[in-house]
Amino acid sequence: MAAMAETGSVLLDEAGRLFGDLFASAEARLAAERGEWPEAAWRRLEEQGFTLALVPEAKGGAGLRPAEVWPLLRLAGHYALPLPFAETVIAAALWARAGGEVPAGPLTLAPALPGETLRLDAAGRLSGRAHAVPWAGQAYIVASVTDARGKPVLALLPPQKEAGARRTLGGDPAPDLVLDGATPEALRPASASLSLPHGWLALGAHMRAEQLVGGMARALAYAIEHANTRVQFGRPIGKFQAVQHMIAEAAGELAAATAACDRAAPFFDEEEGVLDAAIAKARASEAAGKVAEVAHQVLGAMGFTREHPLHFTTRRLWSWRDEFGGEHHWHEMIGRRALAAGGEALWRLLADRPEGVMDEAGEAR
């Protein structure tokens, strides 16, 4: 169940092999979590062209469509890469599509939480706070900022080396970004969807939703493997109905989260995609807690150790579900939209998909 992705795709097979290979040892992962930048692993990702998957070919990227690239992020979540891979794919695509020159090395996105604003003054200086910005100390930052006229603009900032050492439960860096009159390296106009109230955050949310789905599939695979091999009372614990039902319930959560992400797959930063991205993140964030709970329950004490690799996945599930808005944030946004539309309009809100984009997704399969 390679992250429940469509297997058979050459690109995904190749990516799966590489992702599995990059951090084959737990020691390499732990070193990354202690703060050593995994340069060799990063280089390999870059050399294979995966980081620029969504960047147009004319700009030196692979020029893939969104529906082809989201599964790649799902796969990165499956392998719990301790690298800003997903962030780079999204930030590079945004910056390139806005007409910017994509800098070499990792990239990230700011702000990463609801309700935070960075402001650009008339003299072009940037101020404000953004909390828990993934990899802000190591990566170039593509930031959504509000200019002096109140319009959204994209700004490029170099890595903030002095940003601090705070890390998520997953062990990945996420320092606060505190800007007080910083000068961006470049500015580009933001697309229409990024100017929507939830547009910016929805993009990061969609990214984390895909990673959550990949991570949940991994956690469930650990649980199934353990249930089939751990023997108690003379038989594999997977023979016990209580264990079977826990796993089946988790599989339902994963299936729903997967389907929610698949809905959003045709979109990148189009306006029509914002609601679907919100649904994807809301569903995946909610499912992640349940799936992690079940995986740990099934693995018993072994799953609670540093030796068993489950924690590399579940610690990230516990963090990703709250990054770029947790389910409560997105539930409120979706609910307000549904309430404003009224009961009768709900059906079309969910059932009517924009045909043009769906055609693209259809082709991509």
Added chain:
Amino acid sequence: MAELRFPPVRLPAEARAVREKVRAFLRDELEAGRFTPDVDSWGRFDPEFSRRAGRAGFIGMTWPKAYGGGEYSALSRFVVACEMLAAGAPCGAHWIADRQSGPQILRHGSELARRTLLPRIAAGECYFAIGMSEPNSGSDLASVRTRARREGDAWVIEGSKIWTSRAHQVHYLIALTRTGDPGPDRHQGLTQFIVDLKAPGVIIRPIHNLAGGHEFNEVFFDRVRVGDEWRIGEVGEGWRMVTGELAFERSGPDRFLSDYRLLTALIDHLGVEPGAEEVGAEEARAVGRLVAHLGALLSMSQAVAGLLAAGENPAVEAALVKDVGTRFEREIPEVARRFFSGPVRSGGADYFERALGRVMLHAPSYTLRGGTREILRGIIARGLGLR
């Protein structure tokens, strides 16, 4: 481990056109006041509505034209089912025949059965019940004891079925009977037959449900003669027939839209008039969560419809749709009651209150009918490779 597949499907142009057609049909029906949208859409029995739906081509859509069908894809049928339920239309009369009995007859019935029954089903005039459960065989369906014995070129059925929905209102049921030795796995020696509910020896007794309604029944067979032409599938193949039927029964939108009109009523109940105070965050979150769940289910179910259209038998995926879908259905009233002050009472004029009351009383059945939650989870676990 086995792979679960929910490949996203795009609605083909045909299905999109059909959607416009069924929406226009439902709009006309509503405007003419021929039905009132309500919860429990596929449980409401309205032969007049079914006949009009049949005339408009919305029943038996995927079947060959020679048998009264429309030769549409399974995705077009999926779209029509969704639209009917979302509109809260009373499609209970034809639902079972369209969803499972008809397809079963088409694939495994005799030519005579196909010719006599399918066109009438498609016309919305001929309705079916499911004859699986017995007093001593619920979840353990393979243990059924109703027997069919061969007598010349006919069969004689003896025994009884229970919980048979709408047996008192429909024309036929498909009975699962024992015709031979169970074999080591107990799945051998079962055979399905189409039984005319007007046939001599069929006795139907009502069983009232907890809400006071008469929906299901007990059906007795006292030496009921059935011609061999009314057999479904080969003799002894009944288990395979039943499990194939269940993939259709479990994966459809009726497993998460039973109380959809309560969700829309909740939204209208909480929604504010323009200019009035904003909706509270708690209300918005509660609704938003349900909407997110619904969006995911719609995609899951559509993916399974795509697999069925491609001729696959996604039994495990179908079980997942039903487990997740019915869990969602049961949550809607629990969320809705948080925003209703006091106990729900009869005799009120408010639709939200009536729908909430009706759904609360019916919700226990969602996770029983069509295979209990526990049985589904066993199927899912095995499908995931738990040995």
